[in-house]
Amino acid sequence: MLTIADKTFQSRLFTGTGKFSSAQVMEQALLASGSELVTVALRRVNVRDRSDDILSHLDHSQFHLLPNTSGVRNAKEAIFAAQLAREALETNWLKLEIHPDPKYLLPDPIETLLATEELAKLGFVILPYIHADPVLCKRLEDAGASAVMPLGSPIGSNKGLKTIDFLEIIIGQSKVPVIVDAGIGAPSDAAKAMEIGADAVLVNTAIAVAGDPVAMAGAFKMAVQAGRMAYEAKLGITGAASASSPLTTFLDEL
């Protein structure tokens, strides 16, 4: 069971809603994934109309909506977008995404920290999307983030966990849940992230652009479960001790 702020989740697979061929396919895939937290881009939906094509297909009791601020370029815009989302979607949860770079959509660490500080004061449950930067993660934690969402590789790239060394440090020292977001391209990537101790993963592109998104969603569901189970079972022995001069024989003479 995973707890973030005031919510608990059975599933550690979080999903996104972009890039699907239709809202129907999206709905089926998300249901097949078992996901309970689904992120939705403010810029993609009509937040004032629940009959919006995407929103209406997310109208299931198991889904908690996680609005994201994808498209904003700085803290000021993010704060405005957050307030709009809270009012329209009746949730104070927010995936904070600030990427002024339209090509790679890489997150801006400075603006993200500034926005987190302000939004925490306004009572938001903030899940910031960021680089796999261990120091930034601690700064965000201090600023009031409820979880951190470091990237595995560039968003939408399906390149997997290129940042794994840094993810391990982040996971090792974080006091809030760590959700690996962006770049996860295959169920094996998701399983690996869970094996190293991530609390959850967020997957969108890898499911949405698969040949069969519904089947792929099911594959991710199982991979995340398997990875978590492996983490809890503790992975077995790797490597071997190297021979060296004895260090403790002096104790026999004391």
Next chain:
Amino acid sequence: MSFKEIFEKYSWQEVRESILAKNTRDVEDALHAPQRSLEDFKALISPSAARYLEPMAQLSRRLTQQRFGKTMHMYIPLYLSNECTNICTYCGFSMNNKVRRRTLTEREIMQEVEVIKQMGYEHVLLVTGEANQTVHVDYFKMVLELIRPHFTQISMEVQPLDQQEYETLIPLGLHSVLVYQETYHKDEYRRHHPKGKKAHFHYRLDTPDRLGRAGIHKMGLGVLIGLEDWRTDSFFTALHLNYLEKTYWQSRYALSFPRLRPFSGGIEPKVNMSDRELVQLICAYRIFNAEVELSLSTRESEKFRNHCIQLGVTSMSAGSKTNPGGYIVAPESLEQFEISDERSPQAMAQMIRGGGYEVVWKDWDEGLMI
């Protein structure tokens, strides 16, 4: 959430039983795990790990050299006062120990400083008993201002202070604070500290939190080995360290593992930790946490200290006196405890270099603290 809230969730007895229940499989898993959890640490300090001492030592040395290189940091204590309003059953400074008390004056401090500087030291550890009427924050301010020009690194091992007091001292050059819980066993703690401000278990337990909030650069933790079961006490030390590292992540941390040493009229240790067990603990701390600094004082014997250089220890003292004025002003005054390794700093440095390690006298600079 402060450490107190985490601490209160644990039962001493359950922790102890869980450590004793660890088997050789748990130890092997801990030795080979990519990262070690608190459960792994329990396995490493368990009786089952005793037969793995050599592989633990090898791994500890490898991790230490990877993180610190082949270096040994040197520091020396400067005892400022033996005045104390506490009763601690194991301490030479205890209030009920009828001996002459003294607190060094400015002039005397500078006399001591001169001798310490001649030894080559740049890192000094200020030590006092707990006498809030005479050895208080204003006295510490005076001392810091007085000695700051003479040392690059100043640590302090005195009574726990309030957060605001630490905030006052840090800009004056206080770099690190050592505060040992003595024991995490609440009832035994009360038994050994029946009188004085130190009797307040939770005030002491919260001290690292106050230090962290004050923004201290480095803090030292530990227990006095001999008061209670060392395995359980060491688990709580590791738990405390784990919490602090995650919460006050901009601070550095050091651990010590002082074994109870005799003084006139003092108690016998309830628990005797063998040399072999102390090596096990040093290695367990290192394997659990590759970054933490491990410090060994002159309480331990010459031969033991010679070998500890390769086992995971990263800082040592030498030539230490544990009485105020002990270097030159009043060599015969009351000692806090008897030291075991009497070698001079130069002799110690020669031995360290002979072992293929660099002796580090300076590892901080005034320019890094504004």
